[in-house]
Amino acid sequence: MEYINEGIALGVDLLILGLCFKEYVNYKKSLASLKNAPQLHLESNLRSVVEKQKDKRIPYAVIRGTVMPIGAPLKSVMSPSVTGVLQVIKLSEHRVARGFAGFWSDQRKLIHVSSNEVPFVITSGKESVEILDGLSASVIDLDLVYDSYEPASLTFFDHIFGFFSGVRQKGFQTTEEILRDGSFITAIGEIELDGNTLRMQSSSVGPMFLTTATKGTLIKKFEEAKSSTLIKMFFCGTISVILISIIARKIYLKKKQERSERKLKESLEKARRERRSRARPRNLNDEQLCVVCVANPKEVIVLPCGHVCLCEDCSEKIQLNCPVCRARIETKAAAFIS
Ligand SMILES: [Zn+2]
Ligand SMILES: [Zn+2]
Numbered sequence: 193m194e195y196i197n198e199g200i201a202l203g204v205d206l207l208i209l210g211l212c213f214k215e216y217v218n219y220k221k222s223l224a225s226l227k228n229a230p231q232l233h234l235e236s237n238l239r240s241v242v243e244k245q246k247d248k249r250i251p252y253a254v255i256r257g258t259v260m261p262i263g264a265p266l267k268s269v270m271s272p273s274v275t276g277v278l279q280v281i282k283l284s285e286h287r288v289a290r291g292f293a294g295f296w297s298d299q300r301k302l303i304h305v306s307s308n309e310v311p312f313v314i315t316s317g318k319e320s321v322e323i324l325d326g327l328s329a330s331v332i333d334l335d336l337v338y339d340s341y342e343p344a345s346l347t348f349f350d351h352i353f354g355f356f357s358g359v360r361q362k363g364f365q366t367t368e369e370i371l372r373d374g375s376f377i378t379a380i381g382e383i384e385l386d387g388n389t390l391r392m393q394s395s396s397v398g399p400m401f402l403t404t405a406t407k408g409t410l411i412k413k414f415e416e417a418k419s420s421t422l423i424k425m426f427f428c429g430t431i432s433v434i435l436i437s438i439i440a441r442k443i444y445l446k447k448k449q450e451r452s453e454r455k456l457k458e459s460l461e462k463a464r465r466e467r468r469s470r471a472r473p474r475n476l477n478d479e480q481l482c483v484v485c486v487a488n489p490k491e492v493i494v495l496p497c498g499h500v501c502l503c504e505d506c507s508e509k510i511q512l513n514c515p516v517c518r519a520r521i522e523t524k525a526a527a528f529i530s
Contacts, residue, residue, distance in 0.1 A: 195442045202435040209428040212421055219418040225398030226411055229254050229380060235317035238383075239390060248385040252397035254407045256378050257316035265373045266310050270338035276370035277312035278326050278402075280305065280334060284365050286341075290358035298362075314379050314392070321390040323379060323402070326371070330399035333377070334369035341365045371402065378403050378410075465505065480529070482506055483515055493527040494519075500527045 229252045232238055238255070242248055265275035283304040288296045309327050313320035326332065343363040346354070354360030371377075379402050382395035394400040403410065472489055482488050488503030497519040502510060507524055514521055 194446075195439045198435050198439050198442075202432060202439070205428055205431050205435060209425060209432060212425045212428060216418060216421045216425060219414055219421060222398050223411065223414045223418060225252050226380070226407070226414065228252070229398065229407070231255075231407055232383070234315070234319040234321065238319050238321070239385065242383055242385045242390065250383045252380070252395045253383050254378060254380045255314060255321055255383070255392070256376070256406075257314035257320070259371060259373050259375050259377060260313050260315050260320065261373050262311040262313060262322070264310070266308055266370070268337050268368060268370055270340075270366070270368045274335075274337045274370055274372065276335075276372045277310050278332065278334065278371040279308040280327075280369045281307070282365075282367050282369075284367075286362040286365060288360050288362060296360075300365075303364075312373070314377065319390070321379070321383065321392050323381075324391055324393040326402055328394055328400065329381075329402045332371065332402045333404045334371050335375075336367060337370050338366070338368035340367075375404070378406055380407075380410075468504065484510065490529065491527060493525050494521050495523045495525065500529065 230250070231254045232241065232250070234255060234257050242250060259277055261275075261277050266277060266279050268274040268276070268279070269281060282302060285301045285303050287299050287301065289299050291297050307327050309325075311322065312326070313322045315321075341363055342365075344361045346361065351360070379392055379400075380398070381392045381400040382397070384391050384393065401410065405413070469488070476489055478486070480489055482490055482503035483501045484506040485503060488505060490500050490502065491504045492502045492507040493500045494502065494507075494514045497514045497517050499514050499516045501514070501516050502524075504526075510521070512521060513519065
């Protein structure tokens with residue numbers, strides 16, 4: 193196949209286009225639900241607002257307030273003076289690896305993640321909303337409280353081994369991120385009044401957020417991401433169209449060539465037939481005529497039965513059985529009757 197390269201490129205391009213489209217739909221959906229989510233104020237009697245709703249629940253809403261642990265806060269492992277409610281510690285390995293075309297490139301591989309949370313509320317004035325399963329939020333703005341990088345001490349043999357295996361260790365990085373108590377954040381999710389407690393949890397309408405950004409900033413960010421995905425889609429789409437037209441052109445040219453080759457073959461065949469019919473002897477008796485068309489002389493012997501019974505034109509059409517004795521035809525040969 194002469195268009196296999198274009199075909200592979202088209203496949204990859206369509207895959208990227210599909211992923212971009214999925215991303216675009218996600219952004220669009222999140223953006224729509226974010227725009228529709230009401231901004232509720234904890235101070236202005238949120239409890240009675242939620243109580244009036246069906247099932248005492250608002251599917252997707254925005255609240256702002258200060259993070260407060262319900263019991264004792266979490267203590268940072270690496271910086272003990274810092275306390276918070278959500279904590280993520282990551283250990284990653286930095287290495288250089290020989291990749292595409294033999295170039296060495298930096299890579300970062302996450303080796304271990306540990307996360308912790310304690311129950312906490314978002315509070316403002318007298319009212320507070322408990323956040324359930326905060327770590328499951330799609331976007332969480334955590335503070336980086338610890339970041340340390342330790343270069344690996346490599347021996348001579350490690351270098352030699354790295355050269356042959358294609359992976360050389362560079363060092364380890366440990367980071368700790370915390371959502372500090374006392375920080376002022378925006379929380380977006382489903383709000384529910386359960387007994388006497390107001391709760392926020394992940395929503396089926398849109399992604400859950402625990403972020404320092406305001407609703408307006410988030411909408412702006414999502415709109416920017418949406419338009420940049422649209423640009424990517426347009427770019428991929430253009431490449432697809434170009435590739436499809438290249439493939440279509442190649443197919444068209446191939447078909448055109450096949451058609452002209454067939455025409456040439458047909459005209460040569462026609463000329464050959466005419467030449468032969470001019471060269472045939474006239475005034476033959478019935479015995480000497482082809483048994484099929486009864487017009488041309490007998491010119492072909494059918495084997496293995498050995499009947500000389502066909503002209504050349506008819507022998508092209510008859511492939512299976514001898515027209516005289518019905519024996520199976522294995523081969524044919526020109527017969528010269530002198
Ligand atoms: Zn014939
Ligand atoms: Zn026969």
